[in-house]
Amino acid sequence: MTRAGWYPLAGAGDLAEGHIVDAVLDGRALAVWRGADRIARAWENRCPHRGVRLSIGSVVGDELVCRYHGWRFAGADGRCTRVPAHPNSAPPSGLRIQARPVREAAGIVWCDSGEGSEFVEPEPGIVARPLMFAMGLVALRGAMLGALGGSSAIGEAWLRASLPHEAGGWTVTLLLRPAGPHECWVHGLVHAGAPARPVAIARAQTDWLAGVRRLFENSL
């Protein structure tokens, strides 16, 4: 268990309307989705009917539809609104999907792994591609602080580092999301001002970070 707090789940731009991201935060499987109302939500990734992953379902308007038997759940409160096999009876009123607290800031969809944690907004930047590392958060954070020259910690889950000179030399904030004991995701913000082609900077960042990942994989 990592300390409760706000962790990134996905880039806000990567969570398109009607899409469901399958993400894990601190051992908790989440279906992260955006309905027609544009609101990002993170639900427990488990249908209350038979336990199927909601992330393989589909979004219709502001509702999420389970792939298995088509039960529908309202974005607003997670309650079941329709059971296709029993169209004429009221849906079970006690069923309600657990929603996690979500907010969007700095181009990222965040989730509170606890309740009522304080949200600290990072310095804005170009949103980078999230990358999975096969290490726990504490080990990864330590390895990064050791391997990345000039890097420094910001709290327990963020780091400040710099891309190498050949890759542009930009400063980045790396935002770590613990997924499991041997899985941690690295989201990032590249502080490069307002360049003409932000994608070129995001590319340099992801290729640099993939190199860091190869370095760690080879030394495991």
Add this chain to the structure above:
Amino acid sequence: MIRLHHYELSAECYKVRLLLSMLGLAHETVQVDMYPGAAHLSDSYRRLSPLGRLPVVEDGDLVLDDANAILVHLAASHDPGGTWFARAPGQIAQWLGYGAALAASLGAARLMDCFDTGMDSAPLIARALPILDALDRHLWLEAAEGHFYLCGTGPTIADIACFADTVLAEEAGVALRRYPAVRRWHDRVRMIPGFIVMPGVFPR
């Protein structure tokens, strides 16, 4: 009339069924009982494909037994708009190669597991993961520029060549959540008019 020889659970055959449907091409189909019947190894089938490969497409006098070759042929000869291949042949051919590499790794691992061969699919999976990561990287960077397909703003046979094995990745034991940009692109492919499913693939 185009004639397709195929097997329902083969991802290679699904690629061709997808393109035939998306192009809206009339065709007849012949089911080949690959498992458990091993009909693809029969003498009569080997007259079409000496190696016993699936799928086979017969189009007039032409007989092709390779999914990529069939995709190229159908797009080059039966797509009046010329949007599925001719737009960027070099780029598309590259992704056809990735698709073939995915079929030989991820796809082969899936068949091992599905047909209960008792073989160890781990070495195949180890080969598939870097390909999936390269695909995820490309798709993420393209999407950041507003391009939601492998080669630009519209679908091509490159998408079909890489879709079939990746959308079935979980049947080979690979968690797709590791590749969020690939998952998002799957949604896009499902929205292409004429999209059809096969067992294990969900509709939109």
